Amino acid sequence: MAANLYRIPQLSGRLLHVWRRNGLVWRKLAIPSMLGNLADPMLYMLGLGYGLGALMPEMRGLSYVAFLAAGTVCSSTMMTASFEAMYSGFSRMHVQKTWEAILNAPVTLDDVVLGEAVWAASKALLSGMAVLFVAAALGLVHSPLALSLLPIVFLTGLAFAGMGLIMTSLSPSYDFFMYYFTLVITPMMLVCGVFFPRDQLPDWLQAYGAALPLTHAVALARPLMNGAIPDGMPGHLLVLVAYAIVGCYLAVVFARRRLLK
Amino acid sequence: MGELEVRGLRKRYGDREVVAGVDLTLQPGVCFGLLGPNGAGKTTTLRLCLGLTDPDGGEITMLGHRIPQDARTARARIGVVPQMDNLDPDFSVRENLVVYGRYFGYAKAEIERRLPSLLEFAGLNARADAKIQTLSGGMKRRLTLARALVNDPDLIFLDEPTTGLDPQARHLIWERLRQLLGQGKTILLTTHFMDEAERLCHELAIMDRGRIIAHGAPRTLIERNIEPQVVEVYGDGAESWADARGMQLSERCEKTGETVFCYTADAQPIVQDLDRQPALRYLHRPANLEDVFLKLTGRELRD
Numbered sequence: 339m340a341a342n343l344y345r346i347p348q349l350s351g352r353l354l355h356v357w358r359r360n361g362l363v364w365r366k367l368a369i370p371s372m373l374g375n376l377a378d379p380m381l382y383m384l385g386l387g388y389g390l391g392a393l394m395p396e397m398r399g400l401s402y403v404a405f406l407a408a409g410t411v412c413s414s415t416m417m418t419a420s421f422e423a424m425y426s427g428f429s430r431m432h433v434q435k436t437w438e439a440i441l442n443a444p445v446t447l448d449d450v451v452l453g454e455a456v457w458a459a460s461k462a463l464l465s466g467m468a469v470l471f472v473a474a475a476l477g478l479v480h481s482p483l484a485l486s487l488l489p490i491v492f493l494t495g496l497a498f499a500g501m502g503l504i505m506t507s508l509s510p511s512y513d514f515f516m517y518y519f520t521l522v523i524t525p526m527m528l529v530c531g532v533f534f535p536r537d538q539l540p541d542w543l544q545a546y547g548a549a550l551p552l553t554h555a556v557a558l559a560r561p562l563m564n565g566a567i568p569d570g571m572p573g574h575l576l577v578l579v580a581y582a583i584v585g586c587y588l589a590v591v592f593a594r595r596r597l598l599k
Numbered sequence: 600m601g602e603l604e605v606r607g608l609r610k611r612y613g614d615r616e617v618v619a620g621v622d623l624t625l626q627p628g629v630c631f632g633l634l635g636p637n638g639a640g641k642t643t644t645l646r647l648c649l650g651l652t653d654p655d656g657g658e659i660t661m662l663g664h665r666i667p668q669d670a671r672t673a674r675a676r677i678g679v680v681p682q683m684d685n686l687d688p689d690f691s692v693r694e695n696l697v698v699y700g701r702y703f704g705y706a707k708a709e710i711e712r713r714l715p716s717l718l719e720f721a722g723l724n725a726r727a728d729a730k731i732q733t734l735s736g737g738m739k740r741r742l743t744l745a746r747a748l749v750n751d752p753d754l755i756f757l758d759e760p761t762t763g764l765d766p767q768a769r770h771l772i773w774e775r776l777r778q779l780l781g782q783g784k785t786i787l788l789t790t791h792f793m794d795e796a797e798r799l800c801h802e803l804a805i806m807d808r809g810r811i812i813a814h815g816a817p818r819t820l821i822e823r824n825i826e827p828q829v830v831e832v833y834g835d836g837a838e839s840w841a842d843a844r845g846m847q848l849s850e851r852c853e854k855t856g857e858t859v860f861c862y863t864a865d866a867q868p869i870v871q872d873l874d875r876q877p878a879l880r881y882l883h884r885p886a887n888l889e890d891v892f893l894k895l896t897g898r899e900l901r902d
Contacts, residue, residue, distance in 0.1 A: 342653060355702050362698065363689040435685035441651060442679035443702035443750075444671050598652050599612075 347448040347590040355445060356453025357460070359436075360426075364461070375465045379414035380472060383407055386533070398535060400564060404480075407473040408560035409532030411487065412494060414469045416552055419462035419495040420523060423502025424515045427454050431506060437597065447598060451507075451590045455499040462495025463488065473563070481565030487558070493578045494555040500585020501551075507592035526552040531560075551581040601625050602754045602785045603648060608657035610643055610809075617643045619809030621657070625754070630776070630786040632800035634793070634892060636901040640809040641789040642682060645756055648787075649674060662753060675703060678747030682758040684739050686731045692742055693718070693727040700749045710749065720775065721745035737768030744775060755779065757788040761795060773799060793889040803888075807896045817888055824891045826850050826862040830869045833858055834879040844872050855898055862886065 364371060387403030397405040430436040437450050470487065473479050505518050529536065529543050530552035536544055547553045554574035561568040568574065605623040609616065618640045625631045633641050646652050648659055650670020659666035664673035687695050696717055700710035718724045721741040726734065734742065740760065747755055760776070761769040776786060776799055790796055796803055797817045805813040805820070813820055821827075830849070832840065834857075841859040845852045848869045849861035861869050866883050873881045 352704075355704075358701065359687075359698050362694070366689075434688055435681075435683060436687055438681065439685040439687065439699070440702055442649065442674065442677075442681065443699065444675040444704070445702050446671055 343594050344591055347452060347587060348446065349452065350446075350449055352445050352449040353453035353456060356440065356450050357457045359440075360430075360454070360457040361460075372464065372468060375414070375418050375461075376468050376472070378417070379410045379465075379469050383410040383469070383473075401478075403476075404473075404478040404564070405560070406533065407469070407476075407478045408563045409556055411466050411469045411473070411491065411563070412530075412552060412555040412559050413527055413532045415462045415466040415491050415494045415555070416498045416523065416526065418465035419458045419498035420502045420519075422458035422461050423454065423499045424506050424509075424518070425512065427458070427503055427506040428509060428512060428515070430454070431593075431597075441597070447593055448590055451503060451593045452586060455496060455503055455586050455589065458499035458502065459492050459495035462498065463492045466491035466495070470563075479563050481563070483565055483567075484563045487562045490555065490558050490562075490575075490578070493575070493582060494551065497551045497578050497581035497585055500582055500587075500589050503589035504585060504592055507589055507596050526550050529553075531556040551578055554578050602627050602662055603787065604658075604660045605644075605648065606658045608644065608647060608659065609655045610640075610647060610652070611655050616809050618647065618654070621806070621809070621811055623804065623811075625785055625787060627753075627785050628780065628783050629802055630780055630788065630800045632796040632803045633787065633789045633806055634791065634796055634803055634888075635789070635806035636791065636896050638901050639806040639896075641806055642758055644806070645758055645787070645789065649677065649679065649756065675750060676753045678750065678752035678755040680740075680743050680747045680755070680757040680760050682762070684743060686739060686742060686746070688731050691728050691730060692721075692723050692734070695731065695742065696746055696749055699746045703750045705750075713749065713751075717745045717748060720748065720778075722771070735768075737764050737771065740764060740768065740772060741775070744772065748779075752784070754785045754787065757786065759789055759791070761790070761792065769795070793887065793892055797888045805892060805895055812895050813891070820891050821886055821888060825886045825894055826864055827886050828863050828866040829884055829886050829890055830861040830863070830866050830873070831858055831882045831884070832861065832873065832879055833881070836876075836878050840873075840876060840879060845869070848872060853898070860890075862890070 383406050387406045391402030394402045440450055529547035530550055536547050554577045558568045558574050601624040603625040605621055608618050608621040610618040621644055635641050647654050650667035653667050661673045662676050690698055697710050718727055761772050803817055804811045837859045838854055841852055841854055845859055845861050849863040851862040853860045870883055873879055
């Protein structure tokens, strides 16, 4: 039993059944859902960017709003993936018992959890793209290199989807997600370079931030949106890949422990 | 070779052995009923057969596939009606069927082709575009049943299919299940409604504390396990009547609260005696499956 719990998840095209199911539901409310996802990051980006930005002539060679735009692409990706994996995922797993229904068909729990992860990452990609699109429309994107950000945004989404699904598989109720947001997501917003450069922080906070996935997403997004190849790109990618793989793996393990007992 | 063969099945949670050595054989075309009080291990047995949890011991072969190793492949030929409704609330009636068919890998056109007969079977033609939340309990059950047929399964699992339904809705479900048996499907259902088991099932197994304690056709179970006649006695003084007269006149006499149950091969002496007791009311009836069930599993509550 223990060996079965920890076996490597099987990757199968069947995860698309789950992805597609969620996509069909999303399609019914696509426009309000997109606008809802866009409103919050836009308010921060434009409010702080132009408001606070007026007091700061430049940040690292960029206007503050352009500096913030790169951070917002990443934080918005993080938020969308986390909300989808946790609140929506928990509804489907625990409240609506959608996962249980799917498991009676020739689909495995590995397929379901990985399908949910890829779905949350896809939704996060849409969010990130939407912010990127608005930033481009405002003239804040300075290079077509920004397009290479799309797979990175998807990868970032997958990393946060994996982490969120771990929470989903462990939580007895929705209440626990609040802790995750307070203890994990909010600190990431503040120490990962979304609003200001990380080197403004004391060393120990910088070290903490360096271990968090959002830091690496931002470190890739900011130069790419401004026409530069990021320093240490392979390292940043590696951290994101590691978070995505370990996160999704643990999510599958915890889901097995919860549902296949 | 049966559609489902289970040998020596065991499953333990902590110290508790929930399934403690179960053997089952389902022949094709049979309706097999698994009866038992709450917590007897019925649902766990179904989950084990579907490969949704690994057994601690024993062997399962379903439609020629070894479970749990080939469970996913086997499930392609299985239909499942779970105990709790898990219809997809984000979709309409029609969409529920289409989306569920997708999990089996069917193309949309293929499912669309089957849709009319599934809706017809569920009696939901007129409600095809209704939201799930607007359906009654009976409609939801019928839709769940139709959903379980989306892959035209050979073997159908039903976990307490009529719990919580009104009599009209139950009778309709029973009629549908008979229709499926008529088409040659094999059915495994769990229930704790004895009338349901008696009406539908060709073969029954009574399960208690993880074990099968009796097995056979409904009539055989009754003949083999219990006296053929029952007299139920109610009213003030039923208990003292039982002590004074009932015990001698019947082969077995059980007192539960206000009611006395007398089991016997010949009820005439009891009935004659009771006719002389104006304070007591009684009901004389042939023994049924519920009597067998209560005799074998006891009268205390199981929660």
